[in-house]
Amino acid sequence: MRVPFGGMKAGFIGLGAMGLPMARNLARAGLLAGAWNRSGDKARALAAETATRAFGSVAELAGSSDAVVMCVSADADVLEVVDAIQPNLAAGGIVIDCSTVGADTAREAAARLAARGVAFLDCPVSGGVEGAKGGTLAIMCGGDPVAFERAGPLLRAMGRTIVHMGPSGFGQATKATNQIMCAGIIEAVGEAMAFARAEGLPLDRVIETLGQGAGSSWYFVHRAPYMARGEFPAGFRVRLHAKDLGICREMAARHGAPLPVAERALELYGRLIEEGHGDEDISAVFRLKAALFERGPDRGG
Numbered sequence: 272m273r274v275p276f277g278g279m280k281a282g283f284i285g286l287g288a289m290g291l292p293m294a295r296n297l298a299r300a301g302l303l304a305g306a307w308n309r310s311g312d313k314a315r316a317l318a319a320e321t322a323t324r325a326f327g328s329v330a331e332l333a334g335s336s337d338a339v340v341m342c343v344s345a346d347a348d349v350l351e352v353v354d355a356i357q358p359n360l361a362a363g364g365i366v367i368d369c370s371t372v373g374a375d376t377a378r379e380a381a382a383r384l385a386a387r388g389v390a391f392l393d394c395p396v397s398g399g400v401e402g403a404k405g406g407t408l409a410i411m412c413g414g415d416p417v418a419f420e421r422a423g424p425l426l427r428a429m430g431r432t433i434v435h436m437g438p439s440g441f442g443q444a445t446k447a448t449n450q451i452m453c454a455g456i457i458e459a460v461g462e463a464m465a466f467a468r469a470e471g472l473p474l475d476r477v478i479e480t481l482g483q484g485a486g487s488s489w490y491f492v493h494r495a496p497y498m499a500r501g502e503f504p505a506g507f508r509v510r511l512h513a514k515d516l517g518i519c520r521e522m523a524a525r526h527g528a529p530l531p532v533a534e535r536a537l538e539l540y541g542r543l544i545e546e547g548h549g550d551e552d553i554s555a556v557f558r559l560k561a562a563l564f565e566r567g568p569d570r571g572g
Contacts, residue, residue: 279302279337279338279424279425280302280303280304280336280337280338281297281302281303281304281336281337281338281339281340281367281425282303282304282305282306282307282326282332282333282335282336282338282339282340283297283303283305283306283307283339283340283341283342284306284307284308284329284332284339284340284341284342284343284352285308285341285342285343285344285370286306286308286310286313286314286317287342287344288400288403288505288506288508289342289369289396289400289403290308290341290342290369290403291313291317292400292403292404293340293342293369293396293403293408293429294306294317294321294340295317295320295321296403296406296428296429297340297425297428297429298317298320298321298323299428300424300428302424302425302428303321303323304323304324304332304335304336304337305318305323305324305325305326305332305335305336306318306323306324306325306326306332307325307326307327307328307329307331307332311325314326328355329352329355329356330355330356330358330359331359332356333355333356333357333359333360334359334360336364337361337364337365338364338365338366338367338422338425339356339360339364339365339366339367340367340368340369340425341366341367341368341369341370342368342369342370342396343370344370344511344514345370345372345514346372346373346376346518348370349368349370349372349376349377349380350376350379350380350383353366353380353383353384353391354383357383357384357387357389360384360387360389361389362387362388362389363388363389364389364390365389365390365391365392365418365421365422366380366384366389366390366391366392367392367394367422367425367426368380368391368392368393368394368395369394369395369396369410369429370395371395371443371446371450371511371514371515371518372393372395372443372518373443373518373521373522374393374413374440374441374443374444374447374522375440376443377391377393377413377439377440377442377443378439378440380393381393381414381439390414390415390417390418390421391414391418391439392412392413392414392415392418392419392422392442393412393413393414393439393440393441393442393443394410394411394412394413394422394426394442395410395411395442395443395445395446396408396409396410396411396429396430396446397409397411397446397449398430398489399489399493399506399507400506400507401493401506402430402431403429406428406429406430406431407430407431408429408430408431408432409430409431409432409433409434410426410429410430410432410433410434411434411436411441411442411445411446411449412426412433412434412435412436412441412442413435413436413437413438413439413440413441413442413443413444413445414435414438414439414442415438416435419435444522446515447515447518447519447522450512450515450516450518450519450533451516451519451530451532451533453490453507453512453553454512454516454532454533454535454536455532455536456488456490456491457490457494457536457553457554457556458535458536458539458556458560460488460490460491460494460495460498460554461498461554461556461557461559461560462560463486464477464495464498464499464557464560465498465557465560465561465563465564466564468499468561468564469561469564474495474498474499475499477495478491478492478495478496478499482495490554494506494552494553494554495554497552497554497557498554498557501557503548503551503552503554503555503557503558504551504552505550505551505552506552506554507552507553508549508550508551508552508553509540509543509544509548509549509550509551509552509553509555510540510544510549510550512536512540512553513536513537513540513541513544513549516530516533516536516537516540517537519533520533520534520537536556539556539559540553540556542559543555543556543558543559546558
């Protein structure tokens, strides 16, 4: 049975590296009805762990939840899910999309759901797997401000910095801004760490010291240790950031503008994917930067 808003229960769609810990945090707050995932084993394991439900379909999930939270991979996935859950959503419900997709996709999803009296919030997140696990994500939201307020308990269970950016699409436009920043920062960190290693510096002390300096960033503090160890466990996969930067490129093209920083990152990511590193964390850009120093002084241009 549905519970009234204020004690709403959410169904969660998409239990990937980010979605699973986000769903767990909803469960800890007593706000999770259950989950659905393409790989049913993940949903069943979460249900057993949290005493919630593993739904057999997204339509079943929608019919048993006051709100739907989703965290899927691509624009087409978002619209496919919206179309699948739409018939079973009750008027007054809320769909919260934490995926990273285009702003136009968010606006299209909002329009499709508005016909049923259902609010759609584009709420992409930032903060990495660490933030998802700790419930400390930054969540940037677009959509109706009343729906944003009603969704507050769910959003606060998953994140720490939660900001309403404006109408539908503004959350995704903010996330696109973030992804461009990440592209430049991760390349700079990779290049700096490759330089430090080539100079024979103690990398642990470099990270400790410069992590408190003017050039520090989230990526330096959290991903430079990966580079120092030469290990790149998937936090934010190369393939996914490449997908996001493709979205940024398309959005910028509407303004007639190029994105040189994003284009450079796409070039690097293309090489990593070709070399079989597409499912590693984007800190794997260190592989390419380190190779510059390994070629020696006579490598030429």
